[in-house]
Every structure is written in structure tokens, then in C-alpha cells.
Amino acid sequence: MTDAVFETSLLVTRLVRAEARRSRPAGLTLSEFRALASLGSAPDSSLTDLADYLGLRLPTTSKLVDALVMRGEATRREDAGDRRRTRLALTAAGRAKLDVAMGLVRSHLEERLGGLPDADQQLVLRAMQILGPLMAPTAPGPDASERSAHSSLRPSVPAPLRHG
Numbered sequence: 001m002t003d004a005v006f007e008t009s010l011l012v013t014r015l016v017r018a019e020a021r022r023s024r025p026a027g028l029t030l031s032e033f034r035a036l037a038s039l040g041s042a043p044d045s046s047l048t049d050l051a052d053y054l055g056l057r058l059p060t061t062s063k064l065v066d067a068l069v070m071r072g073e074a075t076r077r078e079d080a081g082d083r084r085r086t087r088l089a090l091t092a093a094g095r096a097k098l099d100v101a102m103g104l105v106r107s108h109l110e111e112r113l114g115g116l117p118d119a120d121q122q123l124v125l126r127a128m129q130i131l132g133p134l135m136a137p138t139a140p141g142p143d144a145s146e147r148s149a150h151s152s153l154r155p156s157v158p159a160p161l162r163h164g
Contacts, residue, residue, distance in 0.1 A: 005131065019108045026101040031056070031064055036098040039074060039090045046079070047086045073097055 020030045028036065031054060038053045039045060045053075051061035065088060068074035073094030079085035090098065113121060 009135075015112065016105060016109070019105055020101075023104060023108070026097045026104070028097065028101055032068065033098075033101050035061075035064055035068065036073065036090060036094055036101070039088055040095060040098050043089050044087045047076075047088065050088060068094065 017030060020028075020033050026033075034054055035050060038050055042049070047058060047061060047065065050065070051058050054061060054064075056064070065074060065076060069076050071093075072091055075089050075091055077087050077089075079087050113124065116124070
């Protein structure tokens with residue numbers, strides 16, 4: 001069973017990444033999309049938290065955040081409790097861009113899953129509802145409890161997925 005879950009999660013990840021690269025939702029790169037999604041689900045993340053989530057080095061993540069800040073999509077502020085840490089958050093413009101991008105990716109997923117019979121769509125939805133909390137990050141760290149509470153990119157999948 002774990003092999004099937006692992007293989008399916010890889011397939012879904014590849015599908016979402018391929019769609020994000022193909023369509024560049026809302027004009028975002030894949031890294032920008034993932035950064036906005038992470039900041040949207042875990043406000044006040046540190047630069048280190050975001051770099052860890054993205055799998056990027058701190059200097060690369062800092063440049064990425066600089067671009068988001070320059071476009072008015074994110075804010076960067078000093079942590080009141082630790083001046084060495086930087087806290088990041090989405091702006092209203094960043095939230096709007098994320099919402100557009102998520103809508104485009106969701107539409108693509110709905111198209112892919114929409115051909116399934118209603119009963120299978122409900123089965124997929126139920127499986128995701130069960131697996132979602134189990135897959136939430138649990139790694140130790142200063143903000144791990146916040147990250148789990150705001151699990152990144154937890155999808156809201158409409159059911160049934162067909163339009164009509």
C-alpha cells in the first residue's frame with residue numbers, strides 16, 4: 001500500500017509541476033508559485049522556513065523573496081523577538097495572484113479528474129481527506145507546529161469534479 005501512495009503522490013506532484021511550468025499560472029515561475037502558496041498557508045514564515053520548504057539555499061530564496069517584495073506580492077519584516085530572523089507574509093496583491101494561480105491549477109486538475117465516474121471522484125476525495133492530515137509536515141523546528149496547522153497547499157477539491 002505504501003508503494004501505491006508514494007507512487008501516486010509523485011505522479012500528482014509531477015502533474016501539478018508540469019501544469020505550473022506549462023501555463024505559468026498568473027505569470028509565476030514554479031518557485032514563485034510555491035513560495036506564495038507556502039506564505040499563504042503559513043503566514044509569518046521565516047526565510048529559513050521558506051527555503052527549507054522550497055528546497056532552495058538561503059541566498060536563492062532571498063532573491064526570490066526580493067522579487068516578490070519588489071512586485072508588491074510579499075512583505076519582509078524583522079522578527080520582533082529575534083532581529084536576526086526575517087518574517088515573510090503575503091500582501092493583498094500576492095493573495096490575489098495566488099488565488100488566480102491556484103484557480104488555474106485546480107481547473108486543470110478538475111479536467112484531469114472530471115472524466116472519472118462520480119463514485120470514483122468521491123473515493124478520491126475521501127482518500128485525500130484521510131491522507132492529508134497524515135502527510136502534514138511534522139519535522140521538528142521552531143515553526144513546525146505552525147506549519148502543521150497551516151499545512152501547505154492542502155487542496156479543496158470540489159465534488160463531484162465535473163462541471164455541469
